[in-house]
Amino acid sequence: MMEVAVALLGLSHLATHVTAVSTSVKVNWLEGAPKINTGTTFGIPWARGQHLANDTTFSTDSGELQSWVTAYWPDGSVKWSGHALAGSEVVPDAYTITATGKGNATLARRRRQAANGTSIQVEDSEQSIIVDTGKVTATFPKSGNLLVSEIKSASGKTVGRNGRLILNSQNGIPEYGDTTGVEYYKLTSKIYNATVSDDSTARSVVTVQGIHSTDANSTGTRKDWLPFTVRFYLYANSDAIRTIHTIVFDGESKSDFISGLGIRFDVPLAGEELFDRHVRIAGVDGGILHESVQGVTGLRRDPGAAVRGAQYNGTKTPANSTWDSRVSTRLQWIPTWSDYRLTQLSPDGFNIKKRTQAGQSWLKIPGGTRAGGLAYLGGASVGGLAVGLRDFWKKYPTSLDVSDATKDEGSITLWLYSPSAEPMDLRPYHDGLGEDTYAKQLDALEITYEDYEDGYNTPYGIARTNEVFIYAFDSTPSADTLSALTTHTNEPPVLVVEPEYIEKTRAIGSYWKLPEQTAGSSEAGTIESHLDFLVKFYQDQIEQRRWYGFWDHGDIMHGYDTDRHQWKYDVGGYAWDNSELSPDLFFWNYFLRTGRADVYRLAEAQVRHGGEVDSYHLGNFTGLGTRHGVQHWGDSAKQVRISTPVYRKIYYYLSGGDERIGDIIHETLQAEKGFYLVDARRKVRDPSVIYKPDPKALYLNFGTDWAGVGASYLLEWERRGPRWEEARSKLIQTAETFPKLKFGFVTGEALYDSTTGSWAPPPTDPNNNGTINVSHLSSVFGVLETLDQLIEHFPEISQPFIDAWLDYCYYYGATKAEQKARYGKDFGSASLRQGHSRLTAYVATRRSNSTLATRAWNEFLNDNSADELSPTDPWNTVRWNGSSVLAAIDEADWITTNAAALYGLAGIELLALVGPPGENAESY
Numbered sequence: 075m076m077e078v079a080v081a082l083l084g085l086s087h088l089a090t091h092v093t094a095v096s097t098s099v100k101v102n103w104l105e106g107a108p109k110i111n112t113g114t115t116f117g118i119p120w121a122r123g124q125h126l127a128n129d130t131t132f133s134t135d136s137g138e139l140q141s142w143v144t145a146y147w148p149d150g151s152v153k154w155s156g157h158a159l160a161g162s163e164v165v166p167d168a169y170t171i172t173a174t175g176k177g178n179a180t181l182a183r184r185r186r187q188a189a190n191g192t193s194i195q196v197e198d199s200e201q202s203i204i205v206d207t208g209k210v211t212a213t214f215p216k217s218g219n220l221l222v223s224e225i226k227s228a229s230g231k232t233v234g235r236n237g238r239l240i241l242n243s244q245n246g247i248p249e250y251g252d253t254t255g256v257e258y259y260k261l262t263s264k265i266y267n268a269t270v271s272d273d274s275t276a277r278s279v280v281t282v283q284g285i286h287s288t289d290a291n292s293t294g295t296r297k298d299w300l301p302f303t304v305r306f307y308l309y310a311n312s313d314a315i316r317t318i319h320t321i322v323f324d325g326e327s328k329s330d331f332i333s334g335l336g337i338r339f340d341v342p343l344a345g346e347e348l349f350d351r352h353v354r355i356a357g358v359d360g361g362i363l364h365e366s367v368q369g370v371t372g373l374r375r376d377p378g379a380a381v382r383g384a385q386y387n388g389t390k391t392p393a394n395s396t397w398d399s400r401v402s403t404r405l406q407w408i409p410t411w412s413d414y415r416l417t418q419l420s421p422d423g424f425n426i427k428k429r430t431q432a433g434q435s436w437l438k439i440p441g442g443t444r445a446g447g448l449a450y451l452g453g454a455s456v457g458g459l460a461v462g463l464r465d466f467w468k469k470y471p472t473s474l475d476v477s478d479a480t481k482d483e484g485s486i487t488l489w490l491y492s493p494s495a496e497p498m499d500l501r502p503y504h505d506g507l508g509e510d511t512y513a514k515q516l517d518a519l520e521i522t523y524e525d526y527e528d529g530y531n532t533p534y535g536i537a538r539t540n541e542v543f544i545y546a547f548d549s550t551p552s553a554d555t556l557s558a559l560t561t562h563t564n565e566p567p568v569l570v571v572e573p574e575y576i577e578k579t580r581a582i583g584s585y586w587k588l589p590e591q592t593a594g595s596s597e598a599g600t601i602e603s604h605l606d607f608l609v610k611f612y613q614d615q616i617e618q619r620r621w622y623g624f625w626d627h628g629d630i631m632h633g634y635d636t637d638r639h640q641w642k643y644d645v646g647g648y649a650w651d652n653s654e655l656s657p658d659l660f661f662w663n664y665f666l667r668t669g670r671a672d673v674y675r676l677a678e679a680q681v682r683h684g685g686e687v688d689s690y691h692l693g694n695f696t697g698l699g700t701r702h703g704v705q706h707w708g709d710s711a712k713q714v715r716i717s718t719p720v721y722r723k724i725y726y727y728l729s730g731g732d733e734r735i736g737d738i739i740h741e742t743l744q745a746e747k748g749f750y751l752v753d754a755r756r757k758v759r760d761p762s763v764i765y766k767p768d769p770k771a772l773y774l775n776f777g778t779d780w781a782g783v784g785a786s787y788l789l790e791w792e793r794r795g796p797r798w799e800e801a802r803s804k805l806i807q808t809a810e811t812f813p814k815l816k817f818g819f820v821t822g823e824a825l826y827d828s829t830t831g832s833w834a835p836p837p838t839d840p841n842n843n844g845t846i847n848v849s850h851l852s853s854v855f856g857v858l859e860t861l862d863q864l865i866e867h868f869p870e871i872s873q874p875f876i877d878a879w880l881d882y883c884y885y886y887g888a889t890k891a892e893q894k895a896r897y898g899k900d901f902g903s904a905s906l907r908q909g910h911s912r913l914t915a916y917v918a919t920r921r922s923n924s925t926l927a928t929r930a931w932n933e934f935l936n937d938n939s940a941d942e943l944s945p946t947d948p949w950n951t952v953r954w955n956g957s958s959v960l961a962a963i964d965e966a967d968w969i970t971t972n973a974a975a976l977y978g979l980a981g982i983e984l985l986a987l988v989g990p991p992g993e994n995a996e997s998y
């Protein structure tokens with residue numbers, strides 16, 4: 075089989091010797107060893123040819139390990155592996171993962187070694203899936219309204235029941251309380267299906283899919299909407315259930331308003347005295363609110379120190395015979411608290427209140443700034459449940475309800491969108507301003523830079539993913555434990571491979587190196603300090619400008635208004651960045667080379683945002699994303715340059731193949747259909763060009779269109795996804811046919827056959843005499859990174875294709891005379907020279923041309939145009955406060971996000987590809 079597969083790829087030189095090898099790789103905790111290890115998943119890259127995927131076993135020095143392959147090199151060797159480690163009481167500072175097995179020369183006998191000492195039990199029946207980790211048992215029905223019907227603690231107590239989703243929605247937004255004509259709907263989850271991962275040794279993944287459907291208490295009825303996918307990750311020896319909750323918005327922005335989106339669990343409390351029932355709510359910086367449903371502290375009469383201490387600590391109070399009888403005989407006069415509510419309606423403050431029961435006044439409990447987002451309800455003897463939302467305050471408006479704590483069954487509701495907030499309003503922010511023709515739309519673009527078109531400013535098909543943790547307890551845990559779990563919820567521990575090792579494998583690009591590998595000149599030191607400056611600048615801007623919110627968290631802004639000392643949040647195409655010119659790749663590559671935790675967290679939030687909110691998952695735009703704008707989904711340019719999975723890839727593999735990101739990556743294959751349904755250049759194409767979209771002849775730009783789907787094909791091939799052979803064949807076909815365009819990549823746009831992957835000359839040049847169409851945008855959306863990864867993956871790819879790409883890299887920044895000599899005409903004025911210096915560096919290294927290294931650094935350091943940063947820029951911020959701004963901010967009016975992204979990425983790549991400037995150039 076191996077021989078056959080390899081022969082198909084034209085690899086006749088495969089070695090036939092047998093080499094059993096063993097490779098050990100160290101993985102470290104991103105933020106140091108966590109206090110609590112509830113189990114974790116991570117990924118490891120492997121050099122090509124090192125370990126045959128199906129003859130390699132993985133083991134570790136500590137903990138129970140489950141392993142799988144997330145990507146393959148074309149020779150069948152492992153490219154990336156995924157690993158899950160079970161929960162453990164002792165948390166080592168690092169782990170060593172060892173791969174043992176044959177090299178690329180032999181066939182394998184087993185797909186995967188069965189893990190020793192399996193401690194997860196899975197029961198998959200017609201009706202439900204039951205998973206027992208040894209510390210928690212959860213039941214997931216396959217139909218009905220419940221996501222999780224029951225959660226049992228380690229000792230078998232039922233501590234959670236009826237886990238379900240709640241959606242409140244309405245068909246309009248009342249102005250000043252006038253609710254005329256507004257209908258309100260109450261919906262709950264309706265399950266389509268639930269499935270469990272095949273392998274469940276160290277971890278088990280249960281995926282539940284469904285939609286929200288009106289429930290019996292709804293005043294209005296409406297059709298089902300808001301489909302969801304909720305994944306539950308359960309680890310051996312862990313009482314935590316990590317939950318990844320995704321919704322796709324499938325409504326109309328003008329008639330479907332979400333007014334509450336939550337997850338609710340009932341918590342059995344029967345048999346527990348009211349004074350032994352506890353409510354705990356995470357506050358600020360590890361703080362915990364300690365409450366009992368019936369408080370016996372602070373009373374006129376003292377029940378005794380032991381009683382008070384136990385209640386405060388959450389342990390069972392001593393027998394009532396030991397209490398001061400002046401208290402124990404008067405419990406009926408002490409109010410009991412049924413309901414608690416925390417609301418975080420802004421990133422700056424939350425309130426908490428409680429009441430004895432519905433119909434009575436709420437009592438304010440002092441609130442605070444930023445809540446930890448976790449609530450616990452339970453009792454000293456019946457046990458209880460805690461539920462927490464990651465980034466609770468960053469994803470405002472959010473809230474937490476503890477209800478019916480005085481009854482036999484209480485509940486906890488975690489609101490991902492708080493019903494106390496105004497309804498979520500996804501309507502367009504303007505009425506179209508009369509832009510009813512392409513001519514008017516293009517004229518408006520001239521002033522606000524917004525590319526408007528009616529019907530394209532739709533949220534239909536965008537998605538959002540939230541991360542929730544559920545913890546089960548046999549008895550009320552200590553406040554310290556809940557505090558540690560709040561930290562765990564907000565910064566789930568991550569294991570990562572060391573930068574040196576990742577770099578050596580060449581499994582994720584050959585264009586980055588570690589700072590210490592490229593140090594040695596003062597110029598390199600300056601660039602390093604600038605990269606650090608830019609990362610810190612964006613981290614600070616996120617905080618100072620409050621780039622937070624249900625849909626917004628994870629994005630940054632695009633352009634700056636120096637007069638108002640304000641990012642252009644309200645100016646057409648300058649507002650949300652939507653990954654324009656790849657800041658994502660800057661941050662991720664910066665993480666890869668430094669291993670810095672803060673950079674990982676920044677880039678991780680961006681992955682969760684861009685892949686979900688800036689991209690479409692349903693409808694005609696599926697697989698495409700939206701250009702930068704005031705609303706993430708508002709602009710009419712729907713392109714794969716925004717949704718390209720190259721922005722998600724590093725996270726995907728490092729996370730051991732995050733299943734949700736895996737889905738998103740797979741969806742981008744559908745951009746092929748998107749190209750047919752949405753003609754990206756409909757407004758700007760010369761009207762003399764007749765073009766009717768046809769799947770067999772799509773008029774595409776190689777960079778802003780094809781490269782994104784090319785990145786998807788490569789991922790599909792690497793992952794051996796369901797369409798991998800088709801994806802591989804299309805890439806190979808593209809590599810065969812693209813260089814046949816007379817001017818190769820300089821042709822810019824040509825006809826793409828999405829059924830085969832082959833290219834033909836553009837309609838403007840049917841005879842292939844050679845066309846020049848060089849756009850500054852073509853190669854600034856991950857093209858170099860995608861093509862480099864393709865060439866590293868499959869060096870056997872057509873050499874003319876590589877040459878055509880290297881020619882483009884060479885000529886983009888070449889002199890007009892050189893361009894003219896080669897193509898008969900020059901390219902006109904080329905902008906984004908600094909960003910394109912990385913193309914020059916790429917061809918310099920691929921063709922071992924040191925003169926080009928000098929040219930690359932010259933382009934990088936002496937661009938002097940709008941979208942660049944130069945050594946003579948201030949490289950500092952200016953503080954504005956007082957009446958000139960809303961609140962004090964640090965301003966760098968010389969930075970645009972385009973420039974920051976290009977400087978960051980080009981700086982990293984030049985250092986890696988051609989070495990620091992001092993070494994390769996006499997003068998710049």
Ligand SMILES: *[C@@H]1O[C@H](CO)[C@@H](O)[C@H](O)[C@H]1NC(C)=O
Pocket residue numbers: 075076077079128149150181182183184185
């Ligand atoms: C091992 O992998 C090779 C190459 O992918 C494949 O051809 C072969 O069928 C596999 N063998 C087994 C036993 O899975």
Ligand SMILES: *[C@@H]1O[C@H](CO)[C@@H](O)[C@H](O)[C@H]1NC(C)=O
Pocket residue numbers: 085087088089122123124149177178179
């Ligand atoms: C197989 O592995 C050997 C040793 O690791 C390597 O030299 C060779 O290039 C590999 N062959 C292929 C096809 O990857």
Ligand SMILES: *[C@@H]1O[C@H](CO)[C@@H](O)[C@H](O)[C@H]1NC(C)=O
Pocket residue numbers: 190191
């Ligand atoms: C696997 O389990 C068996 C039986 O419990 C035990 O004897 C053996 O040492 C275990 N092996 C490893 C590698 O943990």
Ligand SMILES: *[C@@H]1O[C@H](CO)[C@@H](O)[C@H](O)[C@H]1NC(C)=O
Pocket residue numbers: 266267269283
């Ligand atoms: C679950 O049901 C949905 C809706 O019918 C369907 O699209 C999806 O493929 C199903 N998933 C599985 C794993 O069966």
Ligand SMILES: *[C@@H]1O[C@H](CO)[C@@H](O)[C@H](O)[C@H]1NC(C)=O
Pocket residue numbers: 289290291
């Ligand atoms: C409807 O409301 C009643 C009373 O509040 C409640 O007991 C019942 O669980 C609700 N039904 C649904 C489907 O939520």
Ligand SMILES: *[C@@H]1O[C@H](CO)[C@@H](O)[C@H](O)[C@H]1NC(C)=O
Pocket residue numbers: 379380381382383384387389
């Ligand atoms: C409550 O907890 C504190 C701190 O752990 C401890 O010192 C104290 O003895 C506890 N009180 C009771 C009654 O358990």
Ligand SMILES: *[C@@H]1O[C@H](CO)[C@@H](O)[C@H](O)[C@H]1NC(C)=O
Pocket residue numbers: 394395402403
């Ligand atoms: C003490 O507790 C017992 C059972 O737990 C109860 O029957 C009794 O009424 C309580 N005594 C007082 C004085 O509340």
